[in-house]
Amino acid sequence: MWIKKAEITSFGKWRQQTFLFEAKNQLVYGLNEAGKSTLYQFIQAILFGFPAKRKKGQDYTPNDGSGFGGRLLLVHPTYGTVTIERYKAKNKGKAKVWMEDGQQGEEELLEKILYPLNQQLFRQVFTFQQEQLQQLDALSEENLHEALISLGLSGSNELFEQRLQLKNMFEAIYRPRGRKQPLNQALQKYQALQQKIKEKEAQEAGFQQLVRQADEEKRQVTQQATKNRNLQERQLGLEQQRMNWSAYAEYLELKKMELQLSASESEQAELQAFYQEYQQLMKEQEKLHAALQQHSGNQESARYYFYLENEQKIQQIVAEKVTITRMLDEEQRIAVKLAQVSEVPTNWEQNLPKPFADEQEIQKLFAPLQVQQKALEEQQIRLRLVKEQRDQAEASLNDYEQKHPELFNRKKNPPWLLIGAAVGLIVAFLLPAPLRYVLVVAAVACGIGGVLKQSKPANKDTWQEKLGQLDVYEGQVAEMTEKAAKSQRNVQRLFDQLQNELRRRNLADAENEFAVVQDNQRAQNYLAQLKTNKELQQRQSILRQNLMQQEERFGFLTEWLPLHEKNLSEKFAVLEQFVKEMEQIRFAQTYQENTVLQQRIHEAQKHQQQLLTQYHPLMEKVHLAYPSEIPAFLQRESEVVQKQGRLRELTKSVAPLFKEETTLAEIEEGLRILQQEIQAGEAQLQQLQEQEQRTRLQIQQMQADGTLDSLYQQISQQQALVENLTTDYALAKLENQLLQDIATELSEQQLPELLKQATSYFQELTNNAHSRLDFSEGLLTVDQMSIYNLSTGTKDQVMMAFRFAYLALQQKHPLCPVIIDDGWLHYDHQRKYQFAKLLQHFSENYQVICLSSDQEMVSYYQELHQPVWELKGVQR
Template sequence: MRIKTLDVVGFGHFSNQVFYLDEESQLIYGENEAGKSTLYQFVRAILFGFAKKREKMRDFEPRNGDAFGGSIVFHDDVYGDVKVARFKNKNRGEAVVTLENGEVGNDYLLEKIISPLTKDVFDQIFSFQQEQLIDLADLDEAKLQHLLLTVGLTGSEQLNDVSQKFLKERQQIYKPSGRVPSLNQQLHKLQQLEEKINQAENEEINYQAYLAERQTLQNQLDELKQQQAELDLKQKRYTQQQKRYTQYAEWAKLNQLLEKDTIVTDEVLKETQETFQEYRFLENKEKKLLEQHRELASLNSPAFQFYVDEQRELESIQAKQLDVERLTQQIKVKKQLLQSNVEQQSNLLKMHELKSIETSTEDLEKVVAAIKTLSEEEEELVRDKIVLDNEISRVALRRKEIDRELTLLERELKTQEKIMERMQMKQSNSLNIPFAIIGVAFALAIVAGISSVTWLFLVVAVLVALGGGLLWRTTKEQQRQKAHPQLDFSQHKQEYSMQLAASDEIEGEYAHLQNEKKSLETKLGVINEQKDTWSKVYGLNPKESLSNWLTKLPAYYQIMALKEKHGQLREEMKILKEEEVVFQEALLFAKEWLPLQGKTTQEGYELLTQFIKEQQKVREETQYMEQEQASVPLQLTRVRQDLTQLETHLLSLTNQSFFRSDDIVRFIDGQTEKRQEEEELKNLTLRLEDYFSLDRPYQLSDINQQLIQVNEESERILSEQEEAQARIQKLSFDIAQLEQNGILDDLYQTRANEVTVIRQLADEWLGYKLAEDTLQAVFDYLSEQQLPAVLKMTSDYFNIFTAGRYPQVVLKDGRLQVQDKKYQYWDMTQLSTGTKDQLYIAFRLGFIQLHSEDYDAPIIIDDGWLHFDSGRKEIFFNVMIALGKNRQIICLSSDEEMKSYFEKNGVGVIQLEGRK
């Protein structure tokens, strides 16, 4: 891109002016305020748009009412001559682009033509401002090196500016040795707050010690609770083992028996049972056939005859069987209610740890009322005792502190007395020297008077003046020293007297508090004696408070109600028993035919019903048995033959030598029992395996001993828990008293707020630090990729600018240095201001040359040779002319010498007139 024409319609103080620029190198010359920077801003506005209000730039809108804007004509290698016109009040400030072929477009077309050139790239890479050169003089070595490398790698100072901005923002938040940054101030405030908190905590008597002791006791209490929980599990396990030891003994016995006995297969046992069942059937059939012969003769048996004679009476008694069943059920229910009543009484006594006593409601109410009265008194006395103990502790600490201060004052008084004695001796000795000098003067005066030696009078005068001066000075010093020790001694004596008075007062207060404590303990002792009396009667724990007793004593009301209900149930049971006796006596007339001994009333009536049914059956079967009597012998023969065959088969199944029915029964019962025992063993195993390790033996005595040990340990831990809980309650009360003033709570809240602010500032600081690190990472990446080529281009330009004095720019040991013709290396700070400017421009031009294929934009230099002498300016001019062969160079300057170079070499110069 090469700018050919600037048509300024209205911009700043320019109005309807056209400037034609050389396509290679061009100087726009003018005095200060002539409009050089205005033309630069005009080019910038036409190419990239007018500045927004938020950009806070100078307002170039014309005051004479001309249209704000104008046009630029530039040549592009692809599109040819391109005209860009832009007016702020037309088309919303958008550009009108006209190509050489007549095509018209807007900002989108303009961006396409000049891409990748943007406003930021134009400002930061292709424009040189003298302000940038002025800033170089204020940079230290490290910042100057970083700036030059940034310019060389990115073509502008933007990366360095952003990095410096992040650093500045971060340092405004925090500096390691700073005081003004906000985070430093917050940390200082937090430190002061911590000191206040420490001071407040130290002022609270034993506050931290109480907290630590309470926490320790709480930890101990938690540990004791954990131990108690473990003991409860052991106690539960041992108790379950104790309850289930009978089952365990049964399991052990079954296990031992089953290990010895032999069990046949299920198939053999089933066949034996079926065969023996068939045998029994035939055996019973044989008996029935034999009995049939005898039954004909026993048709008129005494039992049957008794039934026939007393049939009406027997059936009358049998009709009362339902009443007997109802009565039996009522008796059973009453027994269950009586048992439940007794269990409820026992559970209440056990739950509240009370004794079973006989008392009336009136007596119990009197005791409860007395306990309520004493409970309030006991709570008030305990509360007063805690407060009194705290006050005694405070007075005791004050008493100890006063004793320590008295001891220190006594030592100080003794020390002051010794100092005053030494000072008096020293004062007496210090007066001897002046008097001795005066004495010598008088002696010399006498000698002078006798000998008439005049110069001796001069010596006498000198000695007298010297002695008098020493005497006056010594006297003043003694007076000054004498006044201060006496004053200090008097002050210490006065403080000692005040401390003695305070000691007497605190002793009196301490004795008074001790007397109050004894009085409270006496009153509590009377209450405890009464508690001991009640605890023996009612089984209450004397260590518990009376308020806890009041929660347990109401259980006696429930117990007395249960006892009253128990009496009512017993009376009802007595009536039912008397009614049962009447039913029992009704059966006695048939006791010869009914086995009533050991039977209940209901069972007796069931036997009567069975007797009646049997006799009725006898009456029905008599006729049938008479008809069957003839076939009995033949049936007996067949049955006995079948019995013989079954006996042989049963002997083979049971592996026995002789057949006996009882042996077969015992065999079947034994095998069945063993199977039942095996099933029972399985059931017992399932019930016991959660409580016993069945792979080892147990003894009931061992279980009982372990349970006793666990109970003792549990009682010990419960006692320690009660002590720890009581101590925690006392400490909590003390801590609450200390925290009533609320100072620590306010300080803690303030500290929490300050910490929140510090965290927010720290997060903000870390954000800027992370941004810095990211930029540094970008810079490091660019260094790795482009630094060698940039240094090569920079070295070429710098060699030309310095007329071969510094042929090379290098990065040595991480530091940017220049090498002279003698191969010596120079740091940046060792270079002159003009040489630094040359190096800066060399880096800028090196970057542009390195990226010449990417960007084709004119270079605009605004007095970039500010610190150059004549030689440097001439070299700079020659370089600009050489660069202009490939890229348009536009120089803005008010330098007469630079103007002369342009004019002398026939390079275009545009003369700007100042404002009129």
């Protein structure tokens, strides 16, 4: 690919300028500030985008507001002629592309055309600048060799720079014999902390034993608390059994009964129909027999005429006797149930309780209080322990002060024994021999006594230490007393809130969760009983209304029948007797002759016998001998159905409370025993909690200086630091090794051809002054001489040779023109001429754009018949 034309609308100092380029070699000449670098920056900006503004960098934005940008015309081996347009103010600075075949696109198409060329390759591989030479000049000998090989292998020294950067990075983190590197220092500090911890743990040999003991005591506390909770749950279960004992007794009674129906519903209906028909036949026979005995005078009685007038109403009342009787029985049962009311608090009768939905709500209500109570108990236990330690410290101090009263004697007693010993020795020298020896012995004895007395003075440091320890305990007592008082206030506040909630729900005041659970259960049972009673009362009210309506139907009979002060059952009996008498009169009136009556009686008896024969198998099945037993049988069947329903109800509500059959006495005894066990369990729990707190307090006192905890925290932080630094070191070293392996692989593949091509270019640049470039044992030599000892210009020529050698190896796929900007400042006239010849030969495969302000270079280009054009420059 090569650049054919550059059209600058406005860029730096250029305005409305067009530059035409040759496909091969050319020199763009211009004095300083003529705009050579501006032209280079324009080409780069159109290809890869406008650079971001920098404070120190040169800004090419025009000040006159003209269009910042322009066009480039490229000739591509695949896409043909390509026009690229880019303006800062248009399309957000993105490029527009037109191809020879009419295809258009933007940034994505441009990247596709240029690929794999990017801005980094453009700057480092295809651009030759003086700064690159200066960077190589500053390298050490070893690094210079590696940089030149990197130039030859990748076209730039980026591979070398990356390796050098990574090497500096991991060596800055750690060196095997280093001291100042972060990882070296971190490891030393980590080892020192390990040693300190080992020494501290050795000093506190019993610490771990105390920790294990505290953990075991905590386990025992948890186990005892669970045991106490289970006992309370058992107590609650027994309380519920005691509250529901009457229902359970009824359940047991029903369970013992044989509640099996002797007849199905259809069979009961058949028996009911048979009995009614049989009774009608019996009544008819009674009427017929009575009619034989009646006199005709009774047929005209007023009562008979009254009966005839109201016969239909009377028969309707009589026909409903069975229904009314059942209603009376049901009303009586309801009255009995309503009378069976258990004792309840009087305040519930005035204001209904509002129990909790379940036990979890009660636990949630008590949870904050229990947490605070537990904290208060722990603080009180700690306070007692600290007070014990304070009392012990105070007793020890008092004992020490009693043994050393001189602590409070401001006047220091003179050492009389020592003074006496000294005087005795002096006087002994003045006395004769026998007395002298006696006095010397006495003086020695006094001296020994004085020394012994002076060797055991009161140790003020010990006394002050005991005072300080007592002050520490006093401070701890004051602090923990304040904390306990604060916790007590919190407990009282939470307790008041709990009691207010219980009062709002109209439940009894209680100090523990179990009592609230019991009272809540009673409240739930009471509300359930109220609901049941309400339903029973509603049913009772309906029954009573119906029964009152039935009694009102007897009103028209009061003048003819003795119904006054009789209940409904008695009224039915009187009415049935009245109907019986009136029917006898009817028969007597209808059948006057005895023969007719007797014939009618015979027919009734015959029909009755037929009924008995027809229903005899059914009666025999249900074990009935006489039809008169049917009403009692049906009544028993009805009671069995009711008891079955009651048994199902009790099985669902009461039976689950009783896993095993028991008695009320056993329940009472179980509650008494459980209460004792709960009290003993609470005492045991408190004792275990206190013992655990004692152990925890000892642990805290051993950790009072905080040394071990602080060391644990420090070594944990230091370990994290070592791990992070080790990770950074390993990553940097691994990346460096990977790049080295890549360079080695490239060297094995390309280095022979690279050295051959570089030698050819180097010979041309030096006009055969040097004959050979070699690479052995990691060192690059020129005619077996180290390149580090070469002159600056010769080293520049070596660098040029390697860069051109790399590009020559890629000449089958030239990605971009080679742009050279004053890269020969260290060259003499001969070297410049050789360099110009090299560019002439090299341009056979690459477009070369040489930017120079060197007039001597212009003459060499003209001598070699290479194109030269001059930049005149314009004023902004």
